[in-house]
Amino acid sequence: MYRKLLKSIRDYKRQTLLAPFFVMLEVVMDVLIPFNMGRLIDEGINGQDMTALWRIGTLLIFMVALSMVFGVMSGRFAAQSSAGFAKNLRQDVFHKVQEFSFENIDKFSTGSLITRLTTDITNIQQAFQMSVRVGFRAPMMIVFALLMTLRINWRISLIYLIMVPILGYGLTKITRIAHPKFKQAFKVYDKLNVIVQENLEGIRVVKAFVREKFENKKMTDVSSQMYEKFSKAERTVAFNAPLLNFSVYLSMILLMWFATVQIMGGQMTTGELISCVSYTMQILMNLNMLSMIFVMLTISDASMQRVTEVLAEEPTIANQTAPLTTVDNGEIIFDDVCFKYTEDSEEFSLEDINVTIPSGSFVGIIGGTGSSKSTLVQLIPRLYDATQGQVKVAGQNVQAYDLEVLRDAVAIVLQKNTLFSGTIKDNLRWGNETATDEEMVHACQLAHADEFIQDFADGYDAYVEQGGRNLSGGQKQRLCIARALLKQPKILILDDSTSAVDTKTEAQIRENLSHEMPDVTTVLIAQRIVSVEQADFIIVMDNGKIDQIGTHDELLASNQIYQEVYASQVKGGLADND
Known part of the structure; x- marks a missing residue:
């Protein structure tokens, strides 16, 4: 997991290495300062030596200045490396999602992916910055301070050698208990993001159906769940502070007691006591820093796992070795095709699909809701891959084409x-x-x-709001069709994309396409008989299978499903070409 994430450091390796380097220099200065403060007291003040006082005092000022410079440099490089790492990681995750097939995307909800790209990566960034700076500083400071205490008085250092393992064990125990709780909390976070996203995207529907109270209750419920989960995790982590305070106060009490005895016995000087007190504070302060890192890593570990899941996800649809780079024509063949969305599914969404669509033909697909019409056409540009059988374009299995080439042609x-x-x-x-x-x-x-675009004051430079909220359904559909036509494809698939257009305009669009793009294979999924009755042939779908294939007249004479749809629409006036 860590190796996969750290690959995102890339062009920020220099800053990542310089940050701990300057931390090390800062630690050296911070460790030498208490030692020389002890010398200043023993040699300069107690020894009444003004020369030593000036010499050691000047040295201390120089060390403090260097410590500040090294601290500023380490902080600067740590900030640069962590921000750069987060930037690269966010790009890597986003680019990975762009490679996903629909099957991969189905595994992660939109809200979950948003949480991973925002909150989770922010947690990882904070943990990385603390690790690069504080994560190096704290252990080094503890070790060096212990070594200096050993040099001054080895008996006093025994206090730390006893307290550090006790504190370390306590922090590790807290981390192990808190980690799974934070993991559960982030799952609720995903749910929260889904609710917010759905509500904001569908706010007009919420208003139209007066469902504000219902949406408020949903948000209240998930917020309560989030409070409960995070409270449990934070309560566990809260034991960190009492444990640390206990260690600090106990260490200071033991230090003062042993030091007093040794000073009275002439085995320790006042300057050495001051140095030991300073080292004690350094050790305990950095143990506090380590505990903060433990907390941050505990929170971010769940985030790291969630981000790694996305990075480790292998696209189910990818190019084969030496893929084809040219699509010759728009012929489509479904050869014994079966499909199901997941391997665990007991039933196929599509079953025993056999049909040949000649290049340049106009084909209609009709069927009831849930008959897998959309699923069928999504196999052509490899938005999904057939579970069994082959889908062919221009005589070649679609899996043999370069994905970009295939999707440019469709x-x-x-x-x-x-x-x-x-x-x-x-x-x-x-x-x-x-x-x-x-x-x-x-x-x-x-x-x-073009006709409605010209009505805008800015014409083609008119601003479209997110999701096309300032356009009608028919306007959005016509813009999406125009966008598809600009690809100059070999195959044009319209998945119920003229439902919001009136029948007269729809007929004019079909006529334009037949005159301007006669060699393009057009596959039109529609609910209205009038939309497909002029097709070369029509595929009637029922429950994931082809019920019958034929022209409008043939199906009207022999297919029960087609007859029922036609009858219902004629009765309702929907099949009227006028």
């Missing part, structure tokens, strides 16, 4: 239309980042989006 407008904050041009250039203004206008004309 433009898919998903059921959920997604637009991003930015201008209309910014959104259109997702289809082709080098598209000219003329190409964008032409694509929008084909998708019947």
Whole structure:
């Protein structure tokens, strides 16, 4: 786990090494200062030697100045290395998520991924900064202070040799108990983020259905769970302070008692006592620092595991060795295809799919909710891979193509239309980042989006709010279609992406596509019969299987599902071409 995370240090290795180097120099100065303070008292004050007083006093001032400089440098490099490490780690996790297939993404909720990219990485950054600076300083200071105490009076040093293991054992015990509790708490954190995200994204629905009280209760419940989990973890960690205070006071009492006896017996000087008291404070203060690191590492260890889970996740869809880099045409073949979302699933979502779609044809797919229409088309650009059988494009298994090449050749407008904050041009250039203004206008004309874009004061430079909230459903759908057309694909998949467009406009879009892009294979998933009745053939899906394939007239004459859908829509006036 640590090795995988530390790979993200990369270009900040220099700062990561310089931080503990200057810490070491700072520790040397801090350890020598008490020793020379003892000399100043014994040789200068008690010995009434002004020369020694000036010499040692000047040396002490110089050491204090150096200690401050080394401290500033170590803090500076520690801050740079930790911030750089967090930046790289956040980028690595984000880039990893971009490589995920839909199957990988399904394993992590959106809220969980957001928590890992924000809160978890912030915890790791803080732990890293403390480790690079305090994590080096505290042990070095404890060891060096012990060595100096041994040099001054070995009997006094026995106090520390007894107290340090006791304190170390107590801190380790606290860490082991608190760690699983923090791990549980972060799972609740994920749930909290999911609720916040869903509420903010669906705030209009919440308002429309007057569900504010229900949403408030959800937030109250998860906040209470979070309070309970974090309280249990923090209560365990809270034992750290009493344990440390006990160690500090007991050490000081024992030190004063033994030192008094030895001073009265002439075995110890006043200056040596002052030095030992200073070393005692250094040891105990740095034990306190170590305990803080223990707490931080306890909290961050759960975060480290969660971030490592994302980094260690292997994409289920990846390029094969020497992949194909050209898609010749838009022919699609499903050859004995079966699919299920997870290996543990007992039933297939798609089963025994056999169909050939010639290049340049217009194919409709229709079926009830849950008949796996969207799942079927998502196998074509390898958003998922078939569990059994083969999906072929231009006569080649889709797994043989380079992923980027395949997905550039297949433009898919998903059921959920997604637009991003930015201008209309910014959104259109997702289809082709080098598209000219003329190409964008032409694509929008084909998708019947140009007419409403021209109504905006800023035209194609009009701002689109996050998720396209300032656009209607039909406007969003037409923009998404135009964006897909800019890819100039071999295959165009429209997954119920004209449902918010009126039938007349939809018919004009289909007519534009057939005239302007005759060689493009178009696969249209629709709920309305009128949307697919002009297709070369129509695939009727039912419960993950192909119920029948045929033209509008053939299905209307022989397919019960198609007949029922047609009858219901004719009765409701939805199949009227006018």
